[in-house]
Amino acid sequence: MRTREGGRIVDEAAVIARVRAGEPEAYAELVRAHTGLALRAAAALGAGADAEDVVQQAFFKAYCSLGRFRDGAAFRPWLLSIVANETRNTVRTAVRQRTLAGREAALVEAEPRIPESADPAVAALEVERRSALLAALERLSEEHRLVVTYRYLLEMDEPETAQALGWPRGTVKSRLNRALRKLGRLLPDFESAEHADRPEGPEDPGAPGAPGSPKELRGLRRPGSRRTRDPRRGGDEHE
Numbered sequence: 001m002r003t004r005e006g007g008r009i010v011d012e013a014a015v016i017a018r019v020r021a022g023e024p025e026a027y028a029e030l031v032r033a034h035t036g037l038a039l040r041a042a043a044a045l046g047a048g049a050d051a052e053d054v055v056q057q058a059f060f061k062a063y064c065s066l067g068r069f070r071d072g073a074a075f076r077p078w079l080l081s082i083v084a085n086e087t088r089n090t091v092r093t094a095v096r097q098r099t100l101a102g103r104e105a106a107l108v109e110a111e112p113r114i115p116e117s118a119d120p121a122v123a124a125l126e127v128e129r130r131s132a133l134l135a136a137l138e139r140l141s142e143e144h145r146l147v148v149t150y151r152y153l154l155e156m157d158e159p160e161t162a163q164a165l166g167w168p169r170g171t172v173k174s175r176l177n178r179a180l181r182k183l184g185r186l187l188p189d190f191e192s193a194e195h196a197d198r199p200e201g202p203e204d205p206g207a208p209g210a211p212g213s214p215k216e217l218r219g220l221r222r223p224g225s226r227r228t229r230d231p232r233r234g235g236d237e238h239e
Contacts, residue, residue, distance in 0.1 A: 010029050012033075012074075012075045013072070015027070015029050015030055016030075016066060016075070019066055020066060020067065027063055031059055034075070034076060034079055035055065035059075037076070037080070038055045038058060038059070038079060038083050039051050039052065039055055040154060041080050041083045041084065041087075042054045042058075042083055044154065045083075045084060045088070045091075045146070045149060046091045047090055047091070054090050055083060055086075057086050058079065058082045058083040058086045059079075061082050061086070062078070062082050065082075073163075076156075076160065077156065077163040077164035078163065078164070080154065080156070080164045081163070081164045081165065081166060084164065133183075133187065136183055136187050137149070137183075139182075139186060140179055140182055140183070143175055144179035144182065145179070146165060147161065147165065147172060147175045147176045147179055148176065148183070150164055151172075151176055158173070
């Protein structure tokens, strides 16, 4: 797998091979390539002010586990599964739970969502809608909140989400559908992917940036992010 670090492409398999061969300093390339996404993941999952510590610990654990990393697998979802576990441990052992306001502030600090050039009225509306959506996400079960966060806020496709969460792809589909239906009940103006016009061709209507994605969730994605293609395949597993 290859990923982009700044303006260049990082060959993840080659970097991991170098680390395993006794060149630990090569691991810094993976750290630089994935730190931004890992921080957004930790913030979105509730790490709050501890996001940097969570990410640092996740990178350390990933480094220590590289010997067990499966050749040919994607590094990003594997890393994010470690970030998710570290975040859950941090939140569960914290003296107090992070507030919704703190989580939203962490998200905004990790990755600005609204350009400074935006019309003030439009920006205010976007902030209000984002706050309402994040409040609704807080009312979902942990499983439903996780699948929505990975698929939309972190822009992961279905196979990556399944790998990161350790779920069958059928479970990802079923839990995502249920989560979107619940968000639709919590937010009357929420445009569910079920009711949106589905695009023609192989593009997954639930993929980030696809025309069938809920508008509110697309609004939480960082500007200029990629459009993910996910060919429609099986998924006979059930939750």
